[in-house]
Amino acid sequence: MGWVLLAGILVGAVINRLGTDLPARRLPQRPHCPYCGRRRPLYQWIALLAFLTRQQHCPSCDAPIPLRYPLVELGLAFLYGFLYQRYGFTSQFFFLALYTTVFMLIAITDLERRLILNVVTLPAMALAIVGSFFTDHVTWKSALLGGVVGYIFFMAAALLGNWLVGPGALGGGDVKLAAFIGLVTGFPNVIVALLLAILAGGVTSLFLLLSRLRSLRDPVPYGPFLIIGGWITMVWGAELARWFFRLG
Numbered sequence: 001m002g003w004v005l006l007a008g009i010l011v012g013a014v015i016n017r018l019g020t021d022l023p024a025r026r027l028p029q030r031p032h033c034p035y036c037g038r039r040r041p042l043y044q045w046i047a048l049l050a051f052l053t054r055q056q057h058c059p060s061c062d063a064p065i066p067l068r069y070p071l072v073e074l075g076l077a078f079l080y081g082f083l084y085q086r087y088g089f090t091s092q093f094f095f096l097a098l099y100t101t102v103f104m105l106i107a108i109t110d111l112e113r114r115l116i117l118n119v120v121t122l123p124a125m126a127l128a129i130v131g132s133f134f135t136d137h138v139t140w141k142s143a144l145l146g147g148v149v150g151y152i153f154f155m156a157a158a159l160l161g162n163w164l165v166g167p168g169a170l171g172g173g174d175v176k177l178a179a180f181i182g183l184v185t186g187f188p189n190v191i192v193a194l195l196l197a198i199l200a201g202g203v204t205s206l207f208l209l210l211s212r213l214r215s216l217r218d219p220v221p222y223g224p225f226l227i228i229g230g231w232i233t234m235v236w237g238a239e240l241a242r243w244f245f246r247l248g
């Protein structure tokens with residue numbers, strides 16, 4: 001288990017760099033302070049370690065490492081650990097951990113920059129097609145059908161949303177993310193994933209509107225809700241589908 005947690009922390013450190021550099025349209029750079037530009041010393045490359053040893057401040061300008069960095073490392077370690085606990089050392093674990101990593105990266109860029117990048121989603125879709133041959137919860141046919149359904153469903157939602165609340169409510173990035181989630185969860189479970197996403201997004205938006213934290217005109221990024229719905233369905237899809245479709 002120890003090496004799984006360590007892998008989560010190390011991959012988290014890489015995902016942190018990608019989450020910062022890819023939206024800025026540049027190749028991943030060596031860790032550096034975003035405020036003064038100075039290269040981070042080696043002991044700060046893993047943000048979690050820097051925070052735990054209370055060395056999270058830049059030695060030259062004293063700005064702290066943003067909290068997102070240790071949280072992403074900790075989050076991935078926790079999720080990898082959970083998947084390992086559930087699936088053991090199997091190809092199922094390996095691919096679900098890869099998908100989880102992709103989800104984490106997309107969540108970062110969408111929350112911070114409102115961007116879901118093709119350079120992430122397109123390779124992720126190819127990965128999910130390969131993965132459908134090595135995982136037990138989908139067949140390649142159900143994966144492909146799920147991808148198509150996710151794509152069409154969200155394309156329709158994007159067109160409708162833009163017509164109702166104006167352009168930008170949902171973008172092309174959300175549509176490709178929905179296709180990726182369809183490939184990962186397969187058909188018919190993709191429907192469960194999208195319903196969960198709509199439910200989570202709807203409840204949160206309603207709460208933000210009612211508490212006047214946001215107006216209808218500044219839409220909430222939708223990617224994180226898709227990711228939550230997709231991840232939950234990826235792991236508990238069979239149980240959820242049984243419950244969902246019997247109810248419906």
Ligand SMILES: [Zn+2]
Nearest residue numbers: 033036058061
């Ligand atoms: Zn600095």
